[in-house]
Amino acid sequence: MRLADRRVAPRFEIVGELWGSVQALEPLHVCNLAPGGALVESLAALPVGSVQPVRIVQGAQTTDVRAAVRHLSPVHQQGGGQRYRVGLEFLDVNERAAQWIGALMGEHREDARQGGD
DSSP: OOGGGGOSSOOOOOOSOOOOOOOOOOOOEEEEEETTEEEEEESSOOOTTOEEEEEEEETTEEEEEEEEEEEEEEEEOGGGOEEEEEEEEEESOOHHHHHHHHHHHHHHHHHHHHHHO
């Protein structure tokens, strides 16, 4: 049996162009956080003006919000690596996400106070 004949599902040849998109989750380093948005570092240059899905993780629980990319600036790293600082504005923040954002801000505020003593 040839390799191409072992497929479980049928395949169809596309004649011409067929456009699609792929969504991938990338962990982001959060530089700062506010109730209305965040500054994050990303490996991808997210298009300014685009709306991106954001998953907020707290422990084993997650909640999803949408965020508009408001600004983008490159961060040059030693060794030639490229990262970007991305300014996000949260859109349609539900009550659960707002509580989590507030809790995360509170945790880090307490950490900063204890570290500064």
